Amino acid sequence: MINIKVPGKLMIAGEYAVLEKNQKCIVAAINRYVEGSIEPSIKNQLFLPDLKIEDAFFEIIDGNLEFSIEDSRLSFLRNSISVAIRFLKENSIEVVPFKLSIKSQLDDASSGKKYGLGSSAAIVVATVSSILALHNKDELLKLDTIFKLSAITHLKTQGNGSGADIAAGVYGGWLEYSAFNAEWVLDELENLDKIKDIVEKPWPNLIIRKLTPPSELKLVVGWTKETASTSPMIQKADKFKKENPHIYKGFLKESSISVDNLIKAFDNNSFKDSISALSENRKALKNFGEIAGIPIETKKLTDLCSIGEQYGSAKSSGAGGGDCGIAFLKGDYKKQELYRAWEKADIEPLDLNISEIGVSINKKQ
DSSP states (O other): OEEEEEEEEEEEEOTTGGGSTTOEEEEEEEEEEEEEEEEEOSSOEEEEGGGTEEEEEEEEETTEEEESSOOGGGHHHHHHHHHHHHHHHHTTOOOOOEEEEEEEOSSOTTTOOOOOSOHHHHHHHHHHHHHHHHTTOGGGOOHHHHHHHHHHHHHHHHSOOOSHHHHHHHHOSEEEEEOOOHHHHHHHHHHOSOHHHHHHSOOTTOEEEEEOOOTTEEEEEEEOSOOOOHHHHHHHHHHHHHHOHHHHHHHHHHHHHHHHHHHHHHHTTOHHHHHHHHHHHHHHHHHHHHHHTOOSSOHHHHHHHHHHTTTSEEEEOTTOSSSEEEEEEETTTTHHHHHHHHHHTTOEEEOOOBOSOOSEEEEOO
């Protein structure tokens, strides 16, 4: 039996902009996890209790993965398994049947509340790393390999996305991140016979670097109790970009300056500059949403941020439209006071901390 844990993510700064070439974001892994377990089996089996799928089977027929049940929610799993198995075969590794179980702690187990902590990316990372780990080839379990295979899977399934949530799940901690060139990856997938060759190449524009926040800085998270869907928001942003390229370039410049300032503040251990840079990034995002007609900062997120700024600085996290917001505080001194103020505004504080470790693999004899 092999057990896998993959942390969820919170976007800190650089949302939307990170989808463009050479634009950076800061993303952090948090201590809520997707957990996987895998072991050899007579048949290929899937247990997905979160989806109420307790005993699904699959087999590979003529290179295509076929499930015993039809369920659109299995698309990420289908591509994760297919990509991992293809990679193993390209490395001349015999693939054994297995039983795979995946469950998520990223949403609230008792109520089913969805917080927007990146479950699809974490599920992909958990599936890919589980299958590689089962086949006992430690040389293939490099973090960079897991990241690239997971990114290929996500791209094949969704067709877009920066990969920042995958990076958080794989590497953990606070990360400076610049997205790979998705068009290049898709072209490589089309033109090369082997995924192995794509994984071994350097990926254009990709930057993943660990960051250390200022020693005084405390990250706190609030949930608006509103769920949001990222894809429609991204589609609206893309439409606005095409129709208003000049305005969009202005947003990218503002975002880039504020994210660079936040990275410098972290590198210089400056809490004061971190507060200012996060506020700058909030302003850039908020202005972009208002001009583009995208509800990035909802009324509840505005309330969350306005309260947070009384204690430090705050902004929405991710695509916006609901889900979570974040605040930077100076240590724990004012945290409970902020929590009480959020609760009065019907915002739920979430007890989240940074997960310094990304994907972890525990092999039990």
